[in-house]
Amino acid sequence: MxxxxAIDDTDTKESRGTGRLARTIADSLRHFGSVAGVTRHQLFVHPSIPYTSHNSCAVIHLQTANGVAVPEIVDFVSGKILDDFIEGSDPGLAVAPTSGIGDLVVKFGQDAKKCVLSRGDAVTLAERIGIALVGLGGSCDGVIGALAGLGLASSGNDGRYVMKGRLRELSREARVEDLLLAGVDEVHTMAGERVKFGTVRMRKFPKPSLRNHRAVLFVEERDGSFDEVVRD
Known part of the structure; x- marks a missing residue:
């Protein structure tokens, strides 16, 4: 299972980011199961929406045995967020099995990429479907991005990985073969052609996109090798 x-609004402009907190939490979840990865999802940028740098949320993908209870995970992760609470942040947390998310939450996530939604919208939808959604301080507006993150990640076709396998151990340049061993599922050109061999240059570590529920690294050919193309 x-x-x-999903977490959002856990930071301020001067603090560590939500993505870093998500990776830290992911590392602490081993007793619940195995972490398949952490994805970042871009949300709508608008003057009426408070955000720190990019208005993105983070989602941890946890593989568990069927006996693991969502309330137990909610309590554990809530504690981690509160232990690292940043004054001035408005954190929100959403937790659900992929089987319990559904089309309405996916649509909420897609809407959150192009229009302004309210905390009330998120709370009403979560209560209607029965999804655990928790505000953990400040205005609690982070519940909007957290619920959106559930929908976008569950769609399998949004965002990019910021943690998966050993990808963060690779830097600047790597062979396609090593990328595939480290956590990338497929390497594709922008034209859709699959790449099986060659060298890929990256700005930092590889950031494959979440496409068709797989980690797909997009590249473009240049001077006999490939440059990574980061896509949300």
Missing amino acids: TILI
């Missing part, structure tokens, strides 16, 4: 754990 896959359980998605």
